[in-house]
Amino acid sequence: xxxxxxxxxxxxxxxxxxxxxxxxxxxxxxxxxxxxxxxxxxxxxxxxxxxxxxxxxxxxxxxxxxxxxxxxxxxxxxxxxxxxxxxxxxxxxxxxxxxxxxxxxxxxxxxxxxxxxxxxxxxxxxxxxxxxxxxxxxxxxxxxxxxxxxxxxxxxxxxxxxxxxxxxxxxxxxxxxxxxxxxxxxxxxxxxxxxxxxxxxxxxxxxxxxxxxxxxxxxxxxxxxxxxxxxxxxxxxxxxxxxxxxxxxxxxxxxxxxxxxxxxxxxxxxxxxxxxxxxxxxxxxxxxxxxxxxxxxxxxxxxxxxxxxxxxxxxxxxxxxxxxxxxxxxxxxxxxxxxxxxxxxxxxxxxxxxxxxxxxxxxxxxxxxxxxxxxxxxxxxxxxxxxxxxxxxxxxxxxxxxxxxxxxxxxxxxxxxxxxxxxxxxxxxxxxxxxxxxxxxxxxxxxxxxxxxxxxxxxxxxxxxxxxxxxxxxxxxxxxxxxxxxxxxxxxxxxxxxxxxxxxxxxxxxxxxxxxxxxxxxxxxxxxxxxxxxxxxxxxxxxxxxxxxxxxxxxxxxxxxxxxxxxxxxxxxxxxxxxxxxxxxxxxxxxxxxxxxxxxxxxxxxxxxxxxxxxxxxxxxxxxxxxxxxxxxxxxxxxxxxxxxxxxxxxxxxxxxxxxxxxxxxxxxxxxxxxxxxxxxxxxxxxxxxxxxxxxxxxxxxxxxxxxxxxxxxxxxxxxxxxxxx
Numbered sequence: 001x002x003x004x005x006x007x008x009x010x011x012x013x014x015x016x017x018x019x020x021x022x023x024x025x026x027x028x029x030x031x032x033x034x035x036x037x038x039x040x041x042x043x044x045x046x047x048x049x050x051x052x053x054x055x056x057x058x059x060x061x062x063x064x065x066x067x068x069x070x071x072x073x074x075x076x077x078x079x080x081x082x083x084x085x086x087x088x089x090x091x092x093x094x095x096x097x098x099x100x101x102x103x104x105x106x107x108x109x110x111x112x113x114x115x116x117x118x119x120x121x122x123x124x125x126x127x128x129x130x131x132x133x134x135x136x137x138x139x140x141x142x143x144x145x146x147x148x149x150x151x152x153x154x155x156x157x158x159x160x161x162x163x164x165x166x167x168x169x170x171x172x173x174x175x176x177x178x179x180x181x182x183x184x185x186x187x188x189x190x191x192x193x194x195x196x197x198x199x200x201x202x203x204x205x206x207x208x209x210x211x212x213x214x215x216x217x218x219x220x221x222x223x224x225x226x227x228x229x230x231x232x233x234x235x236x237x238x239x240x241x242x243x244x245x246x247x248x249x250x251x252x253x254x255x256x257x258x259x260x261x262x263x264x265x266x267x268x269x270x271x272x273x274x275x276x277x278x279x280x281x282x283x284x285x286x287x288x289x290x291x292x293x294x295x296x297x298x299x300x301x302x303x304x305x306x307x308x309x310x311x312x313x314x315x316x317x318x319x320x321x322x323x324x325x326x327x328x329x330x331x332x333x334x335x336x337x338x339x340x341x342x343x344x345x346x347x348x349x350x351x352x353x354x355x356x357x358x359x360x361x362x363x364x365x366x367x368x369x370x371x372x373x374x375x376x377x378x379x380x381x382x383x384x385x386x387x388x389x390x391x392x393x394x395x396x397x398x399x400x401x402x403x404x405x406x407x408x409x410x411x412x413x414x415x416x417x418x419x420x421x422x423x424x425x426x427x428x429x430x431x432x433x434x435x436x437x438x439x440x441x442x443x444x445x446x447x448x449x450x451x452x453x454x455x456x457x458x459x460x461x462x463x464x465x466x467x468x469x470x471x472x473x474x475x476x477x478x479x480x481x482x483x484x485x486x487x488x489x490x491x492x493x494x495x496x497x498x499x500x501x502x503x504x505x506x507x508x509x510x511x512x513x514x515x516x517x518x519x520x521x522x523x524x525x526x527x528x529x530x531x532x533x534x535x536x537x538x539x540x541x542x543x544x545x546x547x548x549x550x551x552x553x554x555x556x557x558x559x560x561x562x563x564x565x566x567x568x569x570x571x572x573x574x575x576x577x578x579x580x581x582x583x584x585x586x587x588x589x590x591x592x593x594x595x596x597x598x599x600x601x602x603x604x605x606x607x608x609x610x611x612x613x614x615x616x617x618x619x620x621x622x623x624x625x626x627x628x629x630x631x632x633x634x635x636x637x638x639x640x641x642x643x644x645x646x647x648x649x650x651x652x653x654x655x656x657x658x659x660x661x662x663x664x665x666x667x668x669x670x671x672x673x674x675x676x677x678x679x680x681x682x683x684x685x686x687x688x689x690x691x692x693x694x695x696x697x698x699x700x701x702x703x704x705x706x707x708x709x710x711x712x713x714x715x716x717x718x719x720x721x722x723x724x725x726x
Contacts, residue, residue, distance in 0.1 A: 129146065212235035250266050319412055319414045390410060409433050410432075411446075473498060477702060479699065484691065536583075537577065543710050569609060584611070615635070638671070
């Protein structure tokens with residue numbers, strides 16, 4: 001049992017004997033200092049102490065009883081125990097935070113100090129104080145007393161803010177090995193705030209996903225050792241239902257004077273929504289959003305890994321397949337992009353089902369897929385796999401009201417060819433696809449070195465062709481179109497030629513297909529139309545006729561689909577002054593069927609300007625005759641293959657007569673191409689074919705040659721000569 005003896009409040013300078021330095025004199029930052037003799041039950045206190053713990057009697061001395069009486073009831077036992085001597089009479093140092101009645105409030109009045117609300121622990125105006133005590137000479141305790149009310153209020157505000165943020169709080173006493181978990185921590189960690197935990201760190205770690213536990217423990221150890229200034233780590237936990245979720249732990253250690261961590265306190269935050277968003281972004285970065293397949297980036301990474309593996313271990317060969325859907329653009333144009341997307345998803349699912357386990361399937365462009373085939377014996381395995389994929393693709397696809405069938409051209413690049421980069425395999429497989437399409441589509445082709453040389457040659461040719469367009473190396477040759485009945489030049493067909501500075505005249509069959517493929521045909525076609533009209537303007541002025549000379553200019557499919565052809569024609573005519581009917585545009589039969597609706601619309605806009613339209617190479621395409629009368633064309637051009645059959649007597653010569661008769665029924669003119677013999681010309685005259693062109697009359701020639709021909713024809717017109725062959 002404790003007995004408390006009153007002691008007078010000494011001045012700040014009189015709290016210890018003159019001959020004995022007191023630790024109270026060194027407590028410069030404290031509000032008050034004190035000294036207790038547990039054996040004599042006495043208290044000596046400074047004025048600063050008395051302002052915080054005033055005596056119960058005005059003018060009297062503060063006693064230990066006064067000190068304890070002013071404490072909050074819940075805090076008295078701890079301070080009484082700290083001030084009491086041990087059973088062996090020794091005293092121990094301590095640090096203790098406690099609440100006392102505010103001296104400025106009503107709690108300060110009356111005997112016993114903290115009566116009323118203070119005695120029963122009810123709510124009241126309390127101050128938070130911190131007492132630090134240490135053993136002193138003669139078995140005494142000496143220490144300081146500090147007002148920490150502002151600090152505790154700030155901590156309380158921070159705690160309220162923390163609870164409002166939704167974060168959970170944990171406090172780990174490293175010495176005692178105990179951990180306090182707030183209810184919010186339990187809710188975040190276990191998804192159940194009333195979960196019972198045993199107050200140890202094991203209760204936490206036991207809920208960490210096994211694969212993440214070592215990382216968390218390592219992060220904590222690095223902070224405790226001082227290697228990292230703060231603890232910050234993301235990991236997964238398992239909730240009470242067994243589901244995984246992501247959390248972020250943050251914390252900071254409290255250390256003693258030696259720097260050793262004695263306490264670790266922090267928060268835990270649920271970051272599952274953010275991690276899911278990050279994972280979705282990561283997935284989207286490497287996958288096609290429409291089909292869910294890998295994209296080109298991920299495929300190239302997998303191919304790169306296969307190359308590295310092959311270099312390290314000389315593992316089994318592999319191959320890359322590029323799968324290009326044939327004429328898929330027609331599906332979008334005919335049925336719309338929504339149906340096109342549905343078709344792509346169906347094909348993606350079929351390819352996914354047909355692939356082997358461990359192979360990577362990707363969508364690498366709008367209508368192109370690719371696959372990495374791992375661990376094959378030879379290129380024959382790759383061909384077999386490609387044929388299996390092609391059969392899967394070719395199965396009919398139900399479009400609700402009807403079925404469609406898609407085929408694919410597939411190119412293969414085999415790893416044994418020797419590659420350093422994944423991009424090179426993809427490039428060579430794409431080259432094989434290109435050759436498969438050139439050879440008729442719906443084929444499987446394997447890359448070889450000749451194909452690469454051809455590709456390099458095509459690249460050089462494309463570069464040179466672009467330069468040719470910029471440096472005026474292109475020119476037009478003109479082939480006369482003759483009125484067969486009157487032996488008279490009535491017009492010309494303008495044909496593009498390339499005067500290469502080193503190779504000379506490059507055949508059109510060598511560069512026109514490349515221009516079509518690369519899109520260069522659009523600017524080339526624009527130039528050709530303007531140049532041809534400029535030339536016919538000059539010839540019409542120099543060689544006037546009752547019916548002016550006309551000029552035929554070939555139109556590329558790319559100009560119909562990728563350019564404003566009608567706008568270009570209107571612009572060129574507006575600046576020329578020639579009759580619009582003296583300009584004819586030649587459109588191939590196959591072009592009409594690629595997009596009949598658009599072709600018909602563009603043709604009608606041009607025909608409304610009174611410009612003439614010819615269907616070139618008629619009879620060689622795959623169009624239906626039922627479409628012919630719907631297009632606003634006025635001329636059919638018979639392909640030279642049918643004309644040459646006239647001289648050989650082949651049965652296909654009858655097609656010439658059929659086309660001529662069909663044109664007469666539809667009130668269209670006919671131009672026969674490739675006339676080389678007088679026999680062919682006579683046959684065509686007999687069946688009332690209106691126009692002809694070919695080597696019998698004249699080869700395509702530069703403008704100056706044709707102009708001389710026109711001059712001669714004009715001078716000889718009275719004699720009935722037409723061109724002066726020879």
